[in-house]
Amino acid sequence: MSTVVKIGDLLVGGNNPVRVQSMTNTPTDDVEKTVRQVVELVDAGCELVRITARNSKDVDCLEKIKNNLAKLGCHVPLIADVHFNPKVAELAAAVVDKVRINPGNYIDKKTDKQIFTEQDTKDAIEAAKINIAPLIEICRQNGTAIRIGSNHGSLSDRIIYKYGDTADGMVASVMEFLSIFEYLDFHNIVVSLKSSNPIVMMEANHLLIKQMQTNGMDYPIHLGVTEAGAGQDAVIKSAVGIGCLLNKGIGDTIRVSLSENPVNEIAPAIEIAKFKSYCEHNVTKNITCLPNNSSMLVKTNSISEFSDEAVNIVDFTDKNLREMCCYLDDYYSNHKDKIAIKKFYDLSLNSEKLAIQSAVEFGTVITRHHVFGIETNLETSLVFDILQACKVRLTKAEYISCPTCGRTAYDLFSVLEEVKQKTSHLKNVTIAVMGCIVNGPGEMRGADYGVVGAGKNKVVIYAHGKQVTGNFDASVAADELLKIIKGEVVRD
Ligand code: SF4
Numbered sequence: 001m002s003t004v005v006k007i008g009d010l011l012v013g014g015n016n017p018v019r020v021q022s023m024t025n026t027p028t029d030d031v032e033k034t035v036r037q038v039v040e041l042v043d044a045g046c047e048l049v050r051i052t053a054r055n056s057k058d059v060d061c062l063e064k065i066k067n068n069l070a071k072l073g074c075h076v077p078l079i080a081d082v083h084f085n086p087k088v089a090e091l092a093a094a095v096v097d098k099v100r101i102n103p104g105n106y107i108d109k110k111t112d113k114q115i116f117t118e119q120d121t122k123d124a125i126e127a128a129k130i131n132i133a134p135l136i137e138i139c140r141q142n143g144t145a146i147r148i149g150s151n152h153g154s155l156s157d158r159i160i161y162k163y164g165d166t167a168d169g170m171v172a173s174v175m176e177f178l179s180i181f182e183y184l185d186f187h188n189i190v191v192s193l194k195s196s197n198p199i200v201m202m203e204a205n206h207l208l209i210k211q212m213q214t215n216g217m218d219y220p221i222h223l224g225v226t227e228a229g230a231g232q233d234a235v236i237k238s239a240v241g242i243g244c245l246l247n248k249g250i251g252d253t254i255r256v257s258l259s260e261n262p263v264n265e266i267a268p269a270i271e272i273a274k275f276k277s278y279c280e281h282n283v284t285k286n287i288t289c290l291p292n293n294s295s296m297l298v299k300t301n302s303i304s305e306f307s308d309e310a311v312n313i314v315d316f317t318d319k320n321l322r323e324m325c326c327y328l329d330d331y332y333s334n335h336k337d338k339i340a341i342k343k344f345y346d347l348s349l350n351s352e353k354l355a356i357q358s359a360v361e362f363g364t365v366i367t368r369h370h371v372f373g374i375e376t377n378l379e380t381s382l383v384f385d386i387l388q389a390c391k392v393r394l395t396k397a398e399y400i401s402c403p404t405c406g407r408t409a410y411d412l413f414s415v416l417e418e419v420k421q422k423t424s425h426l427k428n429v430t431i432a433v434m435g436c437i438v439n440g441p442g443e444m445r446g447a448d449y450g451v452v453g454a455g456k457n458k459v460v461i462y463a464h465g466k467q468v469t470g471n472f473d474a475s476v477a478a479d480e481l482l483k484i485i486k487g488e489v490v491r492d
Helices: 031-044 056-071 086-093 118-142 157-163 167-183 198-214 232-247 262-273 321-334 351-368 380-389 412-423 440-444 474-487
Strands: 005-007 010-012 019-023 048-052 078-081 098-101 145-151 189-194 221-225 253-256 297-299 313-315 340-343 373-376 398-401 430-434 449-453 458-463
Touching (some): 019 262, 031 262, 056 078, 056 086, 078 086, 098 118, 118 157, 167 198, 189 198, 198 221, 232 253, 232 262, 232 351, 253 262, 262 351, 297 380, 321 340, 340 351, 351 373, 351 380, 412 449
Parallel strands (some): 048 078, 078 098, 145 189, 297 373
Antiparallel strands (some): 005 010, 449 458
């Protein structure tokens, strides 16, 4: 069980309900628009709202936003999202209820260095102790909490050199910071490890729990599959990544990150939050996902890839997730033969609820055990979205895109939509559409191609992790991207 942290008037962690978060995507310096969006989010059920803070001017606006919200009777805890600039974090800590800092870009600066030694790590930690101390003092005085939020797409060069671009690196980055905060005797902390890949995000959180347990820590955890994209497949990725962890008792606050109006994030988040199990963390069962491109078999109304005679099928139609897990844990502790799982759903349920329930249930058992195939009455497209989110069968292009925030300076939603339209025929390709350099270049390490914002209405294109164009107008981003993809011949 995690400890309880107070954020504004809201308690997070322990036996408290899973708290639903979101983030505004309005320019922070447009106070009126941002206040309106915060109110819309709260009306939809959001319990914590994050707002980007790029500079001291944004922090002044955060104060106005907070005051204007209070006049409207809205006291939702506000979180300042800070990257690159410790001074901004310090200013924001005196204004808002929580400050999110990113170990990947808070202390370690971009460098041309190619090789990092153990001494570099020691030096970075010693420097961090000095640099973080003023922020901690301001947080202490103001009762402000801190989120240490590491993203797979924004690990520092030093961490990547030592651990690679891995879940281990994400955990190491956060553990370094936690050790510094403990040294400075500050514990009003929430931790998050996010990735656009649900499997990496799940693996990282498992590792984090183990590391925290080893070190006697029990900080609350914020969960999210970041840059999940838009539409059904994005909700499915979140349901798989967040739902599976909540079901193991891991996670205290969540965000469903969508490249859409942030208000659309709230209903699915509330639905996914229902899967929280209030038991001790059960991390003995690590994820056991099959490698990418393997092909789990499927049997639905429109496709039948295995016959009843060929495989042992276990029917879970009347079983809940706990019963499914208990049965499979028991079966696989005594058997080596893979089984297929069958579950039929009540198709009269609301379609989003049905998608979330099936994604969490199939996602949990698929990522926990090597099952042979699944049989269900769900739409085949939904089944394939779940398998793609679990990385056990890839049937279409994978899209990564950030939810946008006050740092986004081009119409990312339109570019994403056009990119999807123009590339939907491709398979086995990952395309990222990112708002800015915070996570953009980092996400390009895991994408084949991508677009990253590069100033007002400007973008650049990446191919295989390298920037391959200069800045150009975002309105032609999809066409330019397609030219680059066509030039390299992708399987379709
Ligand atoms: Fe905002 Fe997107 Fe940049 Fe993240 S990558 S900081 S969501 S614009």
